[in-house]
Amino acid sequence: PLEQQDALFNLAEKELDDGAIALILESQPIEKRIHLWRSLSLNHSVDVLTEMRSDARYSIIQSLSSIELDLVLSRLDNADLIEWADYLPDEIVQKALSLIDEQEIELYDQANEYNDEEIGRYAERKMWVLAKSLRVRHALRLISRDPSNTQPTIYLVDKHGTYYATLATHKLLNAPLDAPVLSLADQEQPALQADLGLLEASELIEHAEYDCLPIVNEHNRLIGQISVRLGMSIIREEYETTLMARAGLSESEDLFAPVIDSAKKRAVWLGINLVTAIFASITIGLFEDVISEVVALAVLMPIVASMGGIAGSQTLTLMIRAMALNQVSAGNLISLIKNECGIGALNGLLWALVIGLLAGLWFQSPMIGAIIALAICINIITAALFGVLIPMVLDKLKLDPALAGSVVLTTVTDVVGFFAFLGTATMLIL
Amino acid sequence: PLEQQDALFNLAEKELDDGAIALILESQPIEKRIHLWRSLSLNHSVDVLTEMRSDARYSIIQSLSSIELDLVLSRLDNADLIEWADYLPDEIVQKALSLIDEQEIELYDQANEYNDEEIGRYAERKMWVLAKSLRVRHALRLISRDPSNTQPTIYLVDKHGTYYATLATHKLLNAPLDAPVLSLADQEQPALQADLGLLEASELIEHAEYDCLPIVNEHNRLIGQISVRLGMSIIREEYETTLMARAGLSESEDLFAPVIDSAKKRAVWLGINLVTAIFASITIGLFEDVISEVVALAVLMPIVASMGGIAGSQTLTLMIRAMALNQVSAGNLISLIKNECGIGALNGLLWALVIGLLAGLWFQSPMIGAIIALAICINIITAALFGVLIPMVLDKLKLDPALAGSVVLTTVTDVVGFFAFLGTATMLIL
CATH class of the missing domain: 1.25.60.10 (MgtE N-terminal domain-like)
Incomplete structure (x- = not known):
């Protein structure tokens, strides 16, 4: 077979x-x-x-x-x-x-x-370039030499290779053979700088008037171009990297890498998350007395942690997208925090009520219902607040919020949640 | 201001x-x-x-x-x-x-x-179409009528509008005016069917020879085209949807939607995750006796749950990507499970050792160290296994693994983890 x-x-x-x-x-x-x-x-x-x-x-x-x-x-x-x-x-x-x-x-x-964050590294170097002083007949001759290698644009340069203008190849159709190419070209179209970031470059080409844009070095010399197709593969890779980073994986992760290699790579992420979990454990450890008194608290702990974690990750996900699209600035940060905390307050109250009732009935104790209700409310609002702040701070520290965000956020929601829950219990019960 | x-x-x-x-x-x-x-x-x-x-x-x-x-x-x-x-x-x-x-x-x-999953809905309807019997001079005349609306391809059709061939516009450059357009065109280039899925269509255009591909209806009539640029925006939207789905959000989520609207939408996801957390709580509830005996168990619970959840989400993330790229089939499923469980076994053993030692020292009890080591090992291997199986099953049930995967997986790792941890403790301690 x-x-x-x-x-x-x-x-x-x-x-x-x-x-x-x-x-x-x-x-x-x-x-x-x-x-x-x-x-x-x-x-x-x-x-x-x-x-x-x-x-x-x-x-x-x-x-x-x-x-x-x-x-x-x-x-x-x-x-x-x-x-x-x-x-x-x-x-x-x-x-x-x-x-x-x-x-x-x-x-x-x-x-x-x-470097691998700059568009100059990946610039396509096969392109059609023409001296800006030439005429349509020369352009057609250039193209006839390499007809299989289609290019939607021709770049006009001076004798030093300095970029001058972009000419859509199709404009040569029906053009008089004697016309100067410069008269058909677009001198307004700026070139991209070679040290421009990959995502910015791919956004520019996505919305550009031409299917290819010129890329120049710091002396304004033409060094290559970016096509829509190149932009598409950049976008795809960038999103894949983000998706994989959420689980501490790299974009290049191989489905069938040798088991020992994969295990090593993933162990790092497990270790980082272990530290998070230890913080949660230490918090619980502070309240051993009240737990041994009322075991129901131990039973309900996962609910407190989970609701905070989920609410926080919703805010975090929204923030990471907005930051990737450059939609977060000093100008709207306060409004964002207000909005997210507003949503947190509503959902905090709603779920505090629901969970408080459930827990109160389950353990036949209005006291336990009240304690968990308070903890849920505090934790969901805190989660919203930190869901906005953590990615901002990570970004300032040059850490990728998509990679580190959820670890830090979970630590905060676990610690705050357990502290609120078990702390209130200690005050009211012991 | x-x-x-x-x-x-x-x-x-x-x-x-x-x-x-x-x-x-x-x-x-x-x-x-x-x-x-x-x-x-x-x-x-x-x-x-x-x-x-x-x-x-x-x-x-x-x-x-x-x-x-x-x-x-x-x-x-x-x-x-x-x-x-x-x-x-x-x-x-x-x-x-x-x-x-x-x-x-x-x-x-x-x-x-x-429908909104089919490329026909989003086909670009402005394109250059020409009767296949015409000559180059006719093509040039067609283009001269609408020179601002550049198209990299011209589609040749018969008198019923049936698609025939694709002509790269630049081939008209340098072509003799009397040549039949059909002699310059590519009759091998197939058209996309209008009911093709969006992602498949965007993958085809990403790797196509032309910057636009024709789209036909079920009678092979030309109805529109897909450009690389359209493919790029489909890719972007598709990935954004996946990223947002992980937190139960929709791609269209507005940063500043009215607080009450956003709160309602997000409440659904919180509610679904509450059910998950309740399963975890019920599991813990089965073991109240041993927890009230040994409170250290309650302190260590977050570590057991977290390590399983993280290991599982690594496998799940890898699977979701592979499934989106059509890389998972009956042919490699067994190998995948073997590989992931192998990785799980190695990391299970490693972290069982580390955490067992830590917990044993923390609580001055080799017994507690042994109990958590066993639970960690079982939970990480289970997480790997279910990380492969859950997305496969969800896919069979026509549920999106990117949306529902992590909820179901967390339920499994929480329940299995607490059961292994507290169950073993009950047997050994009580």
Whole structure:
């Protein structure tokens, strides 16, 4: 049946694009993954590796013989190598640099001047560039030299390579052959700076008038472009990173990484969260006396913690989105806090009532009902307040709120919740 | 200062695109938002509303006088109305239909044949279409009629409007005027079916050879196209929905919705999670005797619950991503379970050891150390197993794992964790 699967896979290879094949390979256990990858034609095999997430890619690279590795590395272009280099051991990157074209190395070095948060690193370097003094006939000649490599825009530059204007390629249709290209071009369209952040750049291209925008270095020299398609893959990766970060995972997490590697990575997150839980435990420890007196309190503790945690995570999620979209500023922070605390107050009162009644009936004790009602109300309002403040503070400390936010928030809601609940109980009962 | 802000805003209006203005408006409390929106020029104001999320958009629409509303509605095109209609009361949609052009109504009705999960509903209906029998000169004439509305592709159809081939517009450059357009076109490029899912469609356009792909109805008639840019906005919305769903929020959640409305929406999620917490409480309630004997158990409960919850959410997050990318199948499910349980076993043992030692020292009791070690180990492995199984089962039940997954998983890890912890304690201590 393995041969049968191989045949099916090879049939599929012809139909599928490299991205789809990469997804299939990622979904296979490592031995099968390597086996299927080897069955790809050489043309596809390198592009498929580039499309794969870094951990899965590395799982294949690690398994290659020295000769196979050389063959693969020699086929990389500068864009592939930039993508690969972030996650490969330095010796493999050096080896690749010794194997690829001079020209590709030069482009690689240019890209490498920017870090992985800057659009200059990922700028597409294949584009149509024309001297701004030329005419339509020259533009058409340029295009006829490389008709398969479509570009929706042509960039006009002066003799130093300084960016000047953007010309939508389709404007050359029906244009008189003698017209200066500059007369058809848009001189108002600014270029993006190469050190612009990835998300900002992808937002600009999403709403731009053109399907590609020029990118320039600090001397205003044209170094590349960003297309809508590149913007789309940036967006996808950025959101995936956020989604995975919520559970302390990286975007490159491999479904079938060796168990020991995955276990190590995840252990870190478990350890961080253990500290959180210990804070909660210490809080409870302060009130051992009242718990041993009234065990019902221990029974109800998860409800207090959970309601605060959930309410807080709602506010936190809303804040993280708003901050990613640059929607939070000093100007609206007070209004935001008022709003969230208002919502917290309403839900705090509602659920205090419900849970107070339930708990009072369950344990046949109005006192216990009253104690938990107070704790729930305090905890939900606190959760709303800290749901706004924690991501703001983390952001100021240059920590990613999507990664660290929920850990810190849970600590606060657990500690405050248990303190309110068990503290009130101690005062009223002991 | 309000006038000053207005002046700044109006200055910004000229520089910013509608999407950026929409983000600014969303970030303002409702009164300020309406005030700023009214200061927009009429040209912008409708497009900005379309760019806003539905809840924020509705907050403005609600505040309009009947005359203002008529003015706004009369300026909608079919694509705007499709976007608006999903979230507006039916009477406003009917009013809009009575105010807009016949032609727009027809396009609206066509779009309305598809539901909000199908690409046909959002197909762009402005495109370049040409009879497949024509020549390059005809194509150029078509384009010269509407040069401002660039399209990267031209679709060739027969006289019934049946889709035939895709022509990259730039191929017309340098082409002989007498050449048949069909000779330049790509007859292999298939069209997307209008009932295709949004995510599938956006994945196809992300990896397509062209910047736009044709969309056809069930009779293979061309009804519209999807561009990379449309694909990008679908991706963005899809990921935002997933991120918000984790906290039981909707993608359209407004930062400044009226407090009472937001409170109602969020109360539902709190209520659902309360049920979860009650299950945990009931489990603890079964073991009241042992807790009143050994209060240390109550102190340590949050650690047991938290470690299971975190480990489970790591597996769950990985599974949700893999399922969204179609990477999970009957073929690799067993391998996935093995892998995750292997990781769970390693981390279970590691943290059982660490926490067992800590707890044993804290309470000066090897017995308590042993009890919590066993519970942690059981709970982390169970969490891994259910982290794989729960999203699969939810998916089979047509429930969104991103929405319901963490609630169900937390219930399982809480109940299993407390049962293992307090159950073992009961056996060993009482």
